[in-house]
Amino acid sequence: MKSNTPSVMASVTFRDCFLCVSAFISFVFVFVTGADFVRFVSFRAIYHNLSGGALQCRESVTWSVALRDGDVLRAVGVDVLLLVLFSVQHSLLAWGPVKRACQDLLGVLNRTMYCFTTALALQVLMRCWQPVTSAPCLWSVHNTSWDIYFPLICFILHFLCWAIICSILLIFDYPELLGIKQVYYECLGLGDPLSLKSPRAQRLFAHLRHPVCVELLAVLWVLPTFPLDRLLLAVYLSVYLMAAHSLDTQDCTYLNRQLQTKLKLFCAPLEDNGQSNNSINKQD
Numbered sequence: 001m002k003s004n005t006p007s008v009m010a011s012v013t014f015r016d017c018f019l020c021v022s023a024f025i026s027f028v029f030v031f032v033t034g035a036d037f038v039r040f041v042s043f044r045a046i047y048h049n050l051s052g053g054a055l056q057c058r059e060s061v062t063w064s065v066a067l068r069d070g071d072v073l074r075a076v077g078v079d080v081l082l083l084v085l086f087s088v089q090h091s092l093l094a095w096g097p098v099k100r101a102c103q104d105l106l107g108v109l110n111r112t113m114y115c116f117t118t119a120l121a122l123q124v125l126m127r128c129w130q131p132v133t134s135a136p137c138l139w140s141v142h143n144t145s146w147d148i149y150f151p152l153i154c155f156i157l158h159f160l161c162w163a164i165i166c167s168i169l170l171i172f173d174y175p176e177l178l179g180i181k182q183v184y185y186e187c188l189g190l191g192d193p194l195s196l197k198s199p200r201a202q203r204l205f206a207h208l209r210h211p212v213c214v215e216l217l218a219v220l221w222v223l224p225t226f227p228l229d230r231l232l233l234a235v236y237l238s239v240y241l242m243a244a245h246s247l248d249t250q251d252c253t254y255l256n257r258q259l260q261t262k263l264k265l266f267c268a269p270l271e272d273n274g275q276s277n278n279s280i281n282k283q284d
Contacts, residue, residue: 030178037126067135079129090118090121115179154222162215
């Protein structure tokens with residue numbers, strides 16, 4: 001028995017180290033991808049307009065001519081394929097049977113793998129994205145009286161939207177969303193962190209796919225210059241975001257109750273905070 005104990009302890013320690021390293025690598029990759037996505041979908045287009053770079057579209061051609069251009073059709077086809085690839089990965093791995101199969105295969109690393117492959121699909125989309133510069137823009141403030149002020153307004157709006165998105169992700173337990181908390185709890189023998197939440201919270205997490213829908217829609221559509229490839233990106237992701245939501249009145253009631261409870265908690269005297277926290281945990 002004594003000779004077997006060190007090997008068992010070594011195997012457990014190696015497994016824990018493997019889980020932690022995998023979760024950390026995924027976290028770094030997802031974080032870098034998120035920063036790249038902010039640059040890709042937001043600030044690159046705004047900076048291009050502010051810096052007076054080359055036009056992102058060709059106003060001298062008509063839509064009828066542009067839509068018969070082989071280069072335009074080829075770029076549109078590649079972009080649509082990239083969007084479909086991303087949505088298939090993002091939805092297929094969240095589909096019940098596939099999710100259960102991945103859970104059986106990967107165990108506690110299931111959420112980590114989901115986030116990693118989502119970031120990988122986003123990287124492929126951003127690296128292979130084809131700008132459509134041979135077609136007219138839907139709108140552009142380039143060389144108009146708003147060519148400075150409107151991009152600045154867009155920059156401020158996008159900055160606020162991304163700040164709200166980051167705040168919401170933190171509120172919704174960012175480590176758990178990325179699969180880090182699951183690994184941490186597994187290594188400490190605490191089980192699945194989601195199982196420790198109330199049934200109403202579990203129901204909300206099951207229905208709430210993207211808690212930052214409104215902010216992402218604003219980021220997708222409010223830009224100083226709107227070329228054809230941006231229209232594809234905005235329409236596709238907007239439809240995808242809205243189709244993924246399945247909140248009902250019970251979820252909205254629970255969210256409103258949680259908000260009211262948090263406001264009362266912040267307004268309560270400091271000495272009552274501990275007691276209020278305990279009562280909230282017991283109820284929810």
